[in-house]
Amino acid sequence: MMRAIRTLTAACVVLLACNEAAESTAQEPAPVESRHEVSVGAHGYEPSTIEAAVGQPVTLVVTRTTDEGCGDVLAIPSRDIRRDLPLNEPVEIRFTPSEAGSIRFTCGMGMYDGTIVVQ
Template identity: 40%
Template sequence: MSVKGGYQPAVIEVQAGQPVRLNFTRREASTCGEEVVLPAFGQRAHLPENQTVPLEVTPAQPGEYEFTCGMNMYRGKIIAR
């Protein structure tokens, strides 16, 4: 997932109950994209510029799970079906 002015793609559809690996690569110097926060999974990670950072989550139930930057300006979501 590319981080530059937001998340691309901003919406990811996955299977509920299955582990998912999200690979975040920050492609900008802006400090807004320095951190990603996945509150439903109790995870956050620092994203160094031009480095890929993998995060693994398992959405246990169908639903929508939001993720944001540390400043809550960039937004994306995981849709588990």
């Protein structure tokens, strides 16, 4: 009877050790990129509000669809980002927000604007 108890105890110890080793080598999931298509027309950005998560990479794919208006540049002043937007050519803008809040994006003249809401 004692031999069976010792064997059972040893088996439990081995199983617990294996489980702890598996848990310690488990990797955290990689950040999930959020990708947002944004068009720039004669009246501004569509959509003009985008949601993102803290610590998750964000890619804006911005396409200017008209020569009307001042949408030939997109700027994100708080990130020191400024990109020319050729007509009908998608331009990718990537960054990772590090804190919650609102990030404003504008045209080169500041007349069109949009917001990335980071939670």
